Amino acid sequence: MPDLHIREPEAKQPGLPAAPPGRPDRPVLAGLTLPHFPVEQRRSHGVLWSFLLVVVLPTLLASVYFNWIVTPQYVTKAVVALRIGDSQRGDGGGPSSLVAALGPSTSAAPVTQSYGIVDYIHSVPAMEDVQKAGLDVRSILTSTKADPIVRLRPDSSTEALFDAWRSHVKAQFELSRGVLTISTRAFTATESLALAEAVLASSERLANDMSQRVIADSMRLAEQQVETARGRFNAALSEMQSFRTTSGVLDPSKASASGTAIELQLRQDLAVADAQAEALRAGSGPGSPMYAAAAARARALRAQLADAGSQSSRSAGDRSSSSWAEILSQNEALTAALRIAEQYFTQALGLAQAARMEAARQRSYVVTYVRPVLASEASYPNATLSILLVAGSALIAWAMATLLYHAILDRT
Template sequence: MAPPSLADAAIAQHTPPVVAGAIAAVPARLDQARKGMMLARVGLLLPVDDAERRPAWPTPRLLSFLFVVLLPTVLAAVYLFGVAADQYVAEFRFTLSTAEQPRIDPLAMLAGGAGHAPAALESQILVQYIGSRAIIEQVDRSLDLRRLFGTSEADWWARLARGAPIEELLRYWKEQVDPFYDPADGTVTVRVRAFSAMAALQLAEAVVAASERLVNQLSQRMRDDAVQHAQAEVDGAEIRLKGVLDKVHAFRDREGMIDPVKTAQTTDLLATRLRDELVQDNAQLATLKAYMRDDAPSVKILKARIRSLETQQRGLAREMTDPDKTRNDTLSSVLGSYEALEND
C-alpha cells in the first residue's frame, strides 16, 4: 500500500474515528483500482499494438489460396459427391486383319521403319471415323443421341440439351466416346460412357455395328479396286495379244511360211544331211580313183552326184544368209523378225 498523502492526513485529523476508518478503506480500494487500471491498461495496450501491426484484410497469398485451391476443391467435392450422376462405361476391343501383303515404303525403310500394313491403315481410318460426324449421323438413326445424352438420370451439368445443334452433339460425343489405336499389337480400344448401364451397352453395340459396316465397305472397296486393276491388266494383255497375232498373220502372208522356226530347223537338218552325203561321196570318189580312171562310168556318175549335192548346199546357204530370187528376206532375218513378234 502507498503511504498516505498530506491531504489524507489532514482529513484523518478532523474526521471521527468511524468516518476515519471508512475513509481509510477508500484509499485502499483506490489503490487496488489504480493497480487494476494499470494492469488493464497494460493488457489493452499490447493487443492494440499487435492489431496495429497486423493488416485489416487478408493477404493476396491467402486470397489466391482460397480462390485457386480451396474453393475449387470444395466445389468439385460438392459436385462429385452431392450433385454428379453416375456414369457407366462400356469398353470393347477388336483387331483388323487382311490377306494383302504390307506395302513397302522406301522413305520408311530409310528412316528405319517398316512398311504400312493395310490392317494398320484401316485401324487408323476406323479410329478417325469413330470420332467423326459421320458415325454420329449413322448411330443417331438407330439411337436418339440427344435423348440418350439428355436423359433425366443425368445431372444438370453433364446433361446434353435436347435441342443441341450437331456441332454441340459432336463435341459432347468426343467427350463420351473415346477410341484409341495401339500400334504395338494392332488393337483398337473404344470406351463409351452413358448415364445407365443399358444406355452404355446400346451405344457400344451401335458403335460396333457402324464400325463393322465401315470395315466391310473398306474391304469391299479394296477387293473391287484389286479386281478392277486385274481386269485392266487382262484387257491390256488381250489388246497386246491381238496386235501381236495380227502382226504374225501379216508376217506369214508376207513371207509365205507358217512357222519360220520349223522352217529354219528343217533347212538346218537338210543342210546337215547334204554335208554328210558330200563327205561320204567324196570319200567314195577318192577310193574309186585309186584303181579306176577318171573317165570310168562309175567315177563320172559319182562326180555328177557330188556336183549336185554341192549345188543344193550352196542353195541352202544362200537361202539362210543371202537373198535369192524367190524371197525378199533371208531366212535368218525372217527368223529374227518372227522371234521379235513372239517376244511381244
C-alpha cells in the first residue's frame, strides 16, 4: 500500500521538476504534486458575498420601502379609567375626595372590568359593535391609500379583517396607574380619530351594560324577596279576615273583656237588688208592692247574669263549633302570624330600598382623562428605527451563520 503521507518537496529532489519561480511550493501526495487552491482567498470572497446578500441587500430594500413605498399611518390615543360611583363620594371636595377621584382604584371590581374591556377591544364583537354603530371598519382597514404590502382586499374574510383590526387597534391596562390606554392607527388622521372615538364609545357602552346587569341582578333579587314577603303578609291577612267573618267577632280579646266587665257589673247590680228586696221584705212584708218590684228586678238581673255566663262557655252563636277559649287561641295565633308577616314585609321593603341606593352608589362608568384628538402628522412607521432594526437583525443573523459555518468547516 503506498504511503499517503503528505510531505513538502525538498529543494532538489531527483526525478521531480523544480517548482516554478514566483509560486509557492505545492504539497506532494504519494510522490505526486497536488494543485494549489487559494483557500483563504475563497473564504474571504464568500464572507463578503454573504455579507452583501444577508445584510446590505435587506437594508437597502428596507430603506427603499420605508422611505418611498410605505404609506404613513396616523396614531390617535385616548387614556380612560373605569371608576365606581362610591369612589367619588367624599367630604365635599376635599383632598381625600380629589385622591379618590383621580387616584388608582383599589377595588377589585374596576380592575376585573378593565381587563374585561381590554379583552373586549381585542375581540371580534368589538369590531362588529363599531360597525353597527355606523363606522365602516372594512373601508378603513382596506383603504386604497395603503401600500401594496399591507393592503387588504375589499372582499377579505372576517378573519383577515380581524387580524388587521388587532394590528390597528390596541388597548393596554396599567395596573399601577389604574388607567386604560387605547390607541388606533389608520391611513388618514380623520379615520384614526373616528376609529378611536368609536372604540371609546363602544367601551363605555360595555361598561354601562356590565353595571346595569349587576344592578338589575341585585334589584331582581330584592324584588323577589319583597314579592315573597308581600304574598306571605297577604295570606296572613286573608286568613285573619276569613276567621273574623266565620266567628262573627272582630276582636275576640276585646269582646271577651267586654263580656267579663258586663258580667261583673251584673253581679254588682244583682247584689244590690237582692239587698234591697231583702230589706223591703223585712220591713214591709212579702205582700208589699215595693218588695214585689225589688224581687222582680233581682230575678231579671239574675237571668241576665246567667245568660252572660253562658255566653263565655257556649259557642259563639253555634257558628264555628268552637268554644270561646278556642276562638281566643286561634285569634292569638293568627294575630301573631300576621304581625310576623308584617315585620318580614317591612324588612324586605327596607332591604330593597337599601339595595337600590347601594346599586346607585356602585354604578361603574368610564372617566376620560385624555380624549382622542386629530393627529397633525403621521407617527407610524418610524423609518429610521425600522431600517436600523432590519439592519441590526440581518447583521446578527449573518454573524451567527458565519461563525457557525467556520466552526463546522474547521472541524472537517
